[in-house]
Amino acid sequence: MARKIIEVSKLGKVKAFWRRANAFAEEAYNAPYRSAIARAQRDQDDLFMLLVYSELMGIPNPATFYTMELQPLMLERFHEWHIRMGMEHSPLDNMRCC
Structure with a gap:
């Protein structure tokens, strides 16, 4: 019984180690792309704001023509x-x- 508790404890430590290692690997992989993703998100938000604001002010949407x-x-x-x-x-x- 005691041996089983020790094995479960070791398994928990191994799982925790792999979770931390996975989080570190994801962070290291995603770091170079973070600024590009943020810039694309900002551009998309700006376009959405422009379209919503122009619709609110009664300005026709130029995208319909194109x-x-x-x-x-x-x-x-x-x-x-x-x-x-x-x-x-x-x-x-x-x-x-x-």
Whole structure:
């Protein structure tokens, strides 16, 4: 019985060591990319803020003009999506694809 308790204690120490080693390895691997990821996140947040603020102030979204040529591709993907989600017809009133 005492030997079993000692084995469980050793197993706990080994698991704790591997957890710390894994955390260290993750930190060492992710360190060079941290600034690039933060910069990409900041850029994405800035774009979102610009779009939300322009919508709030009544300024038309310029992305709609530049993405009109993507509508045929998006319509096909939208149709596949709503069928995959179990909707027989488009859930949006202004997008008829069926």
